[in-house]
Amino acid sequence: MKKILIVDDALTVRLYHRQLMETLGFEVGEAENGIEALERGLSEHFDLFLVDVNMPKMDGYRLVEEMRQEPSLAATPVIMISTEESEQDREKAYLSGANFYVVKPADVSELQTYATLLAGGA
Amino acid sequence: MLAASVAERDGTISDVEFERFRDFFYRKTGIRFENNKRYFVDKRLLERMQQTGHESFRSYFTFMRFQASRDELQELINSMTVNETYFFREEYQFKCMVDELLNEVVRHKSPGESIRIWSLPSSSGEEPYSIALYLLEHWPLLAKVDVEICSSDIDSKILQSCRKGIYSQRSVKQLPKALLKRHFKPLSGDRFQIDRELRESIQFTQANLNDATQMRRYRNFDLIFCRNLLIYFDDASRRQAAELFYDALNPGGFIFLGHSESMSRISSLFSVRKFSKALAYQKPLR
């Protein structure tokens, strides 16, 4: 079973995404900010990170930058989710190393399709 | 029928209650319980409910959250973290220290420069002595490098007993027999006293993390053990503690927290470092 780490500071958003991913057959872990995501990602294997941009302590951009520096996480696919629609924010996400960028509220089937694609199946 | 179902519910914790408790506990302590800890958490909660005379989770939860003294929260943390100290507790961190972490620290040292380790809280002394024993037994480089261990506690009485180094059978039960024989002297009443040499190798100091002036004396450490202490602090005090540790560490120095603790809600000053047996937090090198 493939595993996804959901990284978001809002409890209900984590649980919402958890439900969307579990429906597809993924196993799901949660983290509240970038630091916790690194702690978890370094301790166990995940096939995909679903990352909110704006979080306290360590935001999504920095998390992905740190992941790309870290050999064991450098190749893990990342979907970044943001409330910002601007080209600038999209570009910043891709520059930091994200594989896909989604604007909130994310289209459910789009999110599910790309998650499955990037994780290499559920 | 209704009464029966209520009574039945009173002796258990529902899924939603568990989730709500888990989120609350995480906010207060930084400790996250996954679903696989459900049985453990329920059992501890039911014990505390019984101890405090609350029949339903709901009434216990309300009581605990709004109690001004925070005594019950403290009790609950104690029971959830099984906070007892014994030699070689959470041994994987000592292993990580001798197998990987200190070897990395040594590479940044000049010849003749010693490695400094700070263990706090001393509590009854098992942790600092475990560090010393582990180094003696498992770190060959100790023949070439000096290591200084300092251990601090706010409680000066407990420091007295640390210096005596007398322990119960229970406290030493994890130690290999040969090691116990080599470094401890058996006393009457199933007690053991650690070697004088070891007792004299550790500096025990009284220290209060809230005293900024006093804390300025703690500098140039390469490794800090601070396990299961910050869980008792509120957010503001945790942040202050992280600042103190940052100041106390050399660049590139490390921190070990307790195995269920996380730096993620405390501070962004440190990087997360993965070693093969443990996670540690590192002050950036430059």
Next chain:
Amino acid sequence: MGLRKRAVEDELETVVLERGYETLLLALRSESALNRRDAVRELSAYPQAVTDLLNTLTSEPEHAVREALLGALQQLGGEPVVAGLITLLRSEDAVLRNGAIEVLQTMPEGVALHMLELLNDRDSDVRIFAIDILQQLAHPQAPEWLLSVLKDETHINVVSTAVDRLAEVGRAEMVPELMAIKQRFPKEAYLAFAVDLACRRIEEV
């Protein structure tokens, strides 16, 4: 070589020399980040340093120094700190803004005086940050403030943030207002999920 106890007089008992206040203020502008950080740490004992610390915060580039500045301001506390940090909610710098929010979360009494004003701010982002400040459930009025958001707020992201918080601090009497949200925003799948979750938790606990 081996285990060695450093003589106590050697380091731990060294008397730390106090630098004067003016010297510390000058050190805030030092070239070296290490010196700046040390100065900030010492200034956390001087209530008169609040304005200088706040001003330094917006221009300080080094993360470790910023963290020390936020820590010092948290330690000093008081109305000038609260007011100063609130102005940072409008900063374009997300890291700085989040830092300010985290410190404000630990000052429930001070923040309380500003809360209604923040929840009615013209900028929806500021209203969201106000709810973020309420996150730590430290203030007894938090549930009422969140309820007022449910009743009066029109911006969906602000409402979503409030519902998220109520999943943790909501009370039974708020269920009708929560349910009403679902009717006001019928097409929002996430919001419907969040409302149901909040209600389920409130009703059971």
